[in-house]
Amino acid sequence: MATEFYIGKRLSYDNQLCTVRYIGEVKGTKGEWLGVEWDDSIRGKHSGEHGGIKYFECLNKSTTSGSFIRPTRKPDLGRSFSEALKAKYAPDPVQDPSIHIVFATKPGDNALKKDPLARINQPIRISGKEVEEVGFDKIRKQLAQLSELKIVILDGLRMERSCARLREGMDEWERGLTDVQEACPKAIELDLSRNLFEEWREVASICEQLEKLKSLRVDGTRFRSTSITPAEHARCLAAFAHITDLKLEDTLLPWASLAALTHLFPALTAFSASSNLLTSLTPHALTPTLTSLTLEDNALPTLSSLAPLTTLPHLRRLILKSNKISAITASPSAAPPVFSKSLIEVDLTYNDISTWPFLSALPTTFPGLTSLRISHNPLYHHLQTPDGRPMTPEDGYMLTIARLACLTILNYSPITDKERLNAESYYLSLIAKELAYAPEADEAAILEGHPRWKELCDEYGEPVVARSKGGVNPNSLAARLVKLHVYLGGLGEERTTTLEIPARCTVYTLLGLVGRAFGVPPMRVRLVWETGDWVPAARADVGDAEGEESVDEEEGEAEGGRVGREVEILAGTRGVGTWVEGMEATIRVEMR
Template sequence: MSTGNDFVGRWFSIDGDSGIVRYHGAVSGAKGVWLGVEWATPNRGKHSGTHSGHQYFQCQKGSGPHGSFIRQVDRIIWGQPLLQAAKQRYIVDDLAELNTLPQAIDGRRGKIEAVGLDKIAMEQSDLRSLSVLGLDSLRIDGVDGDAEETKWELANVRTLSLANNYFTQWDRLLGILRTLPLVEILDISANHFESPVRITKERFTVDTLRVDSSGALTWLDIVNVAQQLNVRSLSFGWSQLAAVLDTPVEWYLEELHLESNEIKDISPLAHLPCLRLLNVRGNPISNIALDFSTVCFPQLHTLNLSHTLLAQWSAVDSLLGIASLRTLAIVSTPLTAKDMAPQIIARLPQITKLDGSMITPDERTEMERYYLALCSRSTTTNTTTTTAGAQEIGFLLVDRMAAEFPRIHELVAKHGMPPPPAVERESRLKSRLASVTLMVVRSGGKEVMISESRSLIRMMLVRQIRPIVVKLAKCRGFRLEVSNDEMEDHRHWVALDNDTRPLSYYGVEDGSVIRVLVD
């Protein structure tokens, strides 16, 4: 027999609206038993749990009329047990249903024959064979029913997705983990857990936890949950999280995904001793202020700062202090609106992968030299110099540049002195441009169809000259080769085989010939 406590705290939906039950019982002046509910649906509700001057319940969403009293009618849709939902999704009750499975699937390039769907359906009907269980959006709110049967039927589940279900109380989720102790990957995103989460003394081991789209939970809730489950990898994105203050010192988390929140400062995470991956993509971070008088991110290997608000090079330079950093993503920021990869590579010698591309030793050398030239151009002087006095002026400028370019002394020692601005300005355009010949030739033949001289920027990427070649050759099917021989026959050709490398990587200079082999 159900009691009032069986209803209080449960999520429900009715006629397309949803909410949580806060009260079950009699209401003064009204006959029968009522449900006092707090609506999640916007603009639904007339009060905050008070009727005729008596407070029956309190709404948790804050100020505003989110509460109502409703009858317990059959139209109310309640949550269901885990096992019931699993059977609903995976078990074929009637073998005749297999005959209704599609024999072909419409693909982008026509019909695709669907082979073995009936066999897959039969295998999935044996719940004990499943290690991955996807039960999103099935109104699950706990184990209930026969826990032993659930434990038997789902004994081999290791990956469990329960996103967008009817959970409100943390102990209901723990009941599932007690029943399915082998679960290693758990997704409980977009549920309705209430804050503060009541943590018990029990301890579990879940390797990966996703609690995305859960704006009702606080950072403290998430930390407590992750520690109780002994989580190695945690995702708490799209949840309006504004700060990560009071992060525990002894929290041995290895991966943390906080994508698309409202975080502006990541320094409270710097002390985490085992953190190897941090993803703060899509947060309004405009600066990175780390205090390197103490240990900061001692194990951090991968950092994603893409789609943030970084606009100052000082933020990138601060990453110099993270010696373990190897992989960095930083696309779509104000700082990197243009192609700033050369500067980033030169400023951070420890990284080996930038925005998904590996950095080769040759690329690093080229980028560092290019960066030295940028450093020199950024410093102005009123001193008129000649080439003979350039070296002495250069040493003075390097000291002046050190505050803005922390690696300048190291790079000068490695690659030599950058030319002073007065000298560099005279040859800037000449050093950047190369006068080359673009020669269109049919593949396999020697007949020159078109030959044209062009001035190209040596730091242009191979992919950036392709539009020029398309317009010249009037086709899109071609291969590019370059020859830097001084001989007229240009016998030695090198393929421009990497679109992400600059022309200078292939030695393009004045007099080079770029051959366009048309298919």
């Protein structure tokens, strides 16, 4: 096996970066292989396993990030810093045989016919005026002034710095390097992402030569080692002395390594560790100088998994977008984390927040919170009022404003006094509705879920809670059922039954249920609703001139000249609810 390969070595094949994770034989094949993990997780074919045998682990846990490659396959050549800089900003002229230069000449222009290239040195004139030609050569000349570059982006250029790697017998990287300083001494922003660096000291050896550097980005690099020796520590502090903004996204470094690196930046205020597959933060503190922290696109499940951040005394902005946060703590009995009052801005968009108690608890966890981003969470997808009517996400944002008195900005929009007034009045009315539709015994439990109830009542006055009978939600299934007390008499003994059916159930269906309950033919049944109301009894009419008999008064129990009002329910497709009033009725069954 060639000695140039080792575990952790960074390689590139066809401009696709990878890291050596295994060197050796693979069962069922001949010869030796390199097991590599591709930076692009969909580039490979497996997860380090072949024939049921696990040969290596992939950091990103993808099932398609690993491959086996023969060591005889030639990798792409790496570049030094100066080579990468020239490749990006001052490339050689492109020699493309498909490009042809055609000159238009006037009749009789013999000089150009003999020497067409003589046209190159002649000025271009349009309508008699000489114009400036701006082409690739001029652009290259402008970009070739590398010493004037202030923003240097060397992303994905296969850069390596073997001269700065620690060698046997050394306790620090090589001193006296000047290649970077000579190439772009005025750089204030530097992007070294997705290159072939293996050790953090390679990055430090570059920054050491850039005295004006303020911003550093090293995303997507799979470092074999981020440790430094005691002799290198002071050099790193000097190299990163003026850097205030650091991004280490998609490096898949553990939290301990990420936290340790921040302590090498004495002036660091903004740090991003997005896309590092973090599921929790181990008790390793970041540098206390941070004011802005971005942990976007990780897999953090709760706010309590961020407990190590509560010690940051100056943190003002925390970005937690696109995680898996769904609760404050993993256990309801656990104490919530409490961040510094300096933290005023939090971004929780694209998480798994689905309950209002989570939002109501935010002021406890973030006592200084004034600006919040909370959109694109399940909580706002299926909102309903207490009586079951659907609500829009805009309604949800109003309730968010009402629940969080501390907010002055929601989703980047300042909250006006009028918006807060409308939101809190609306919220108070919804709480009153929720109380109205619940039994009085549940009032304490309901108000426990609305911590601002008393405060809002003091501010706007306590709303009237008009409870419906039995506390039934009018949009619930119970509210759509009619309770029928049905009895059948006249067959020796009275038989009774109780039916609960939807109010829109047809009379034909009711006849079938009655027939089944009493064992009688449904179509021989006559249904009479006994309303319970009393009406004046009809008087007997005197026979007419033809001598007809008088009409008897309506059957029914008379009381002081009044009789019970009854309504016959006729067979048909009309709903039962259109025949009876209220949600409960007494039905008398007669046989025809």
